[in-house]
Amino acid sequence: MSAELIDGKAVAAEIDARAAEAAAGLAKSLGRVPCLAVVLIGDDPASDVYVRNKGLRTQAAGMRSIEIRKPADTSEADVLEIVAGLNADDGVDGILVQMPLPDHIDANRVIGAIHPDKDVDGLTEASAGRLVLGKPGLRPCTPSGCVLLAERAMGDVSGKSVVVIGRSILVGKPTALLFLEKNATVTIAHSRTKDLPALVRTADIVVPAVGRPEMVRGDWVKPGACVLDVGINRIPAPERGEGKTRLVGDAAFDEIVKHAGWITPVPGGIGPMTIAMLLRNTVIAAALRHSVELPDGF
Numbered sequence: 001m002s003a004e005l006i007d008g009k010a011v012a013a014e015i016d017a018r019a020a021e022a023a024a025g026l027a028k029s030l031g032r033v034p035c036l037a038v039v040l041i042g043d044d045p046a047s048d049v050y051v052r053n054k055g056l057r058t059q060a061a062g063m064r065s066i067e068i069r070k071p072a073d074t075s076e077a078d079v080l081e082i083v084a085g086l087n088a089d090d091g092v093d094g095i096l097v098q099m100p101l102p103d104h105i106d107a108n109r110v111i112g113a114i115h116p117d118k119d120v121d122g123l124t125e126a127s128a129g130r131l132v133l134g135k136p137g138l139r140p141c142t143p144s145g146c147v148l149l150a151e152r153a154m155g156d157v158s159g160k161s162v163v164v165i166g167r168s169i170l171v172g173k174p175t176a177l178l179f180l181e182k183n184a185t186v187t188i189a190h191s192r193t194k195d196l197p198a199l200v201r202t203a204d205i206v207v208p209a210v211g212r213p214e215m216v217r218g219d220w221v222k223p224g225a226c227v228l229d230v231g232i233n234r235i236p237a238p239e240r241g242e243g244k245t246r247l248v249g250d251a252a253f254d255e256i257v258k259h260a261g262w263i264t265p266v267p268g269g270i271g272p273m274t275i276a277m278l279l280r281n282t283v284i285a286a287a288l289r290h291s292v293e294l295p296d297g298f
């Protein structure tokens with residue numbers, strides 16, 4: 001039996017539409033539309049694509065998008081000043097500083113400078129603390145997208161065993177915490193984990209978030225399991241012509257699709273969901289900061 005494809009792009013479009021509706025409602029109360037500011041330091045071509053997509057989707061949802069692009073040799077002090085300016089600007093509701101930052105900039109210091117009320121990436125100590133403590137707050141986008149797609153596909157994930165591969169602050173750790181919050185039984189694997197294939201074989205839900213093309217093989221995945229592939233890797237694709245590339249995830253899609261229960265494709269899976277959750281967080285941040293009610297169930 002072949003796995004059901006989870007169409008992240010379609011679910012993301014639904015969430016975008018709801019965010020657009022809520023944004024239009026907010027605009028009536030605020031006298032302006034919600035606004036997301038994205039800061040990109042350096043000219044990494046992959047980051048460039050993501051930042052452009054974020055800008056386009058923000059505008060398509062009827063929100064304002066600010067993009068601040070600076071060269072890779074921008075000083076840490078200048079980045080901190082940019083963040084301070086966005087914190088102080090009452091017209092800005094959400095701030096996202098694209099990771100990774102150049103080596104000479106301390107990412108923790110930059111994240112720490114973002115006002116928690118505008119932390120639509122969910123990365124500040126305040127947001128992370130609220131997540132750990134189970135208090136309401138802005139949740140990281142990729143992890144929220146993973147949980148939402150898992151629930152759409154499988155229904156309640158309570159009691160399911162989840163193996164998250166990767167423990168980054170941006171993806172792995174918060175994904176584990178969000179599934180735990182949903183009463184799943186969660187294991188976090190990383191580069192020191194022993195016998196990863198055997199561990200993954202125990203999982204009802206597998207979340208590869210490593211950055212290694214097609215690392216999770218077909219025989220690692222239990223028949224009927226759900227694979228939420230976070231990895232986004234650009235690899236050479238000579239079959240498409242000289243110098244061409246294509247995107248693959250951290251899961252070997254062709255091997256897994258034969259027997260898994262569900263799988264998210266790359267592209268078209270978790271990536272578009274990340275942006276949808278970012279738009280949703282921007283609407284939530286705008287509403288909270290101005291004490292405006294959002295539609296029920298938003």
Ligand SMILES: NC(=O)C1=CN([C@@H]2O[C@H](COP(=O)(O)OP(=O)(O)OC[C@H]3O[C@@H](n4cnc5c(N)ncnc54)[C@H](OP(=O)(O)O)[C@@H]3O)[C@@H](O)[C@H]2O)C=CC1
Nearest residue numbers: 142166167168171190191209210211230231232270271274
């Ligand atoms: N779809 C989307 O929207 C998003 C996709 N991504 C993609 O997800 C991937 C992960 O991103 P991110 O979390 O930021 O990456 P990081 O590089 O910050 O973290 C990678 C994690 O993978 C672990 N790891 C490395 N090698 C192995 C291994 N051989 N076996 C098991 N674990 C290993 C590392 O372990 P250790 O801690 O021990 O070093 C680390 O915890 C990337 O491909 C990135 O492009 C990222 C964000 C959003």
Ligand SMILES: Nc1nc(=O)c2c([nH]1)NC[C@@H]1CN(c3ccc(C(=O)N[C@@H](CCC(=O)O)C(=O)O)cc3)C=[N+]21
Nearest residue numbers: 049050053097098099100121267268269271272274275
């Ligand atoms: N502070 C911060 N927050 C992030 O959330 C963050 C970040 N830094 N740094 C980089 C990663 C990566 N990331 C993606 C978002 C969308 C797609 C996306 O939309 N992908 C499309 C395809 C895009 C393409 O074609 O290249 C898809 O998978 O279908 C991918 C990756 C967010 N990240």
